Amino acid sequence: MRFLEYLFFKYYNWAIKVGDGDAPAFTAVICISFGILIYFMDVVMAYYYFIMPTSDFSSLYIYIFPVVFLCSIVVLYIRLVAKDKGKQIMEKHKNEWTGKKHIGAILYPLIAIVLFGIELFLKAMINSGKI
DSSP states (O other): OOHHHHHHHHHHHHHHTTTOOHHHEEEEEEHHHHHHHHHHHHHHHHIIIOOOOOOOOOHHHHHHHHHHHHHHHHHHHHIIIIIHHHHHHHHTTHHHHHSOOOHHHHHHHHHHHHHHHHHHHHHHHHHHOOO
């Protein structure tokens, strides 16, 4: 939970800095949910590429990925924003996280994107017969 609060704090402040002063809490939730979606896609892709390579993958992603994204938005919104929890998080950690420790907020989506690229590269190597 502390890592989610950290991500919320950093993405909330980032949303304010880039000019989204109207709804920075929702922007922070969207950013965290997008990261969750990419990690979920990594797991599903690895499963279908390397464990069950003969099954049909195309019919699954049409329904599962949007549902995971929307469910994560709802859960994170309830957990982090509803009933002024967002303001409590911002006040609680203001002195602790302001102006430093940006590496976690940067690495959170970056690791998922790198894993996604590695999986695509490995599958391309398998399909070309080099592995």
